[in-house]
Amino acid sequence: MAKGTRRMTRQRKIILxxxxxxxSHPTADWVYEQVRKECPDISLGTVYRNLGILKEAxxxxxxxxxxxxxxxxxxxxxxxxxxxxxxxxxxxxxxPVVADLDRNLVQQxxxxxxxxxEFYGRCRECKAVAETRAETNMGT
Numbered sequence: 001m002a003k004g005t006r007r008m009t010r011q012r013k014i015i016l017x018x019x020x021x022x023x024s025h026p027t028a029d030w031v032y033e034q035v036r037k038e039c040p041d042i043s044l045g046t047v048y049r050n051l052g053i054l055k056e057a058x059x060x061x062x063x064x065x066x067x068x069x070x071x072x073x074x075x076x077x078x079x080x081x082x083x084x085x086x087x088x089x090x091x092x093x094x095x096p097v098v099a100d101l102d103r104n105l106v107q108q109x110x111x112x113x114x115x116x117x118e119f120y121g122r123c124r125e126c127k128a129v130a131e132t133r134a135e136t137n138m139g140t
Contacts, residue, residue, distance in 0.1 A: 006057060012050045014038050019060055019074030025090035027069050082119045086126035
């Protein structure tokens with residue numbers, strides 16, 4: 001079957017809707033737990049299989065950061081992420097996509113399918129906690 005021509009089954013639609021309703025970039029296990037609320041007889045294997053199909057169809061993105069599990073993004077449009085080294089959250093960044101890089105590579109003879117850009121550090125919340133701890137430790 002050609003890319004993007006698979007039938008949208010009820011289970012697949014629930015998985016896709018679940019991903020599109022969250023900004024948390026969840027793991028497959030989290031998706032499974034959420035989908036079971038609406039479809040209690042679904043298996044974890046079915047969730048994994050459908051995540052793969054949705055990824056291949058271009059409906060979602062799989063984000064792999066070298067850990068033992070992937071995270072999934074219900075927004076397949078090209079955008080960037082921030083990965084917090086403290087809490088592990090993956091956040092969407094509201095910034096323009098750098099299309100000039102793609103064009104530059106095309107001019108050099110490359111065929112660019114997509115590109116990824118991630119930023120790593122501390123999210124706002126973890127940074128605030130660390131600063132509060134530092135201030136508290138300075139006062140003792």
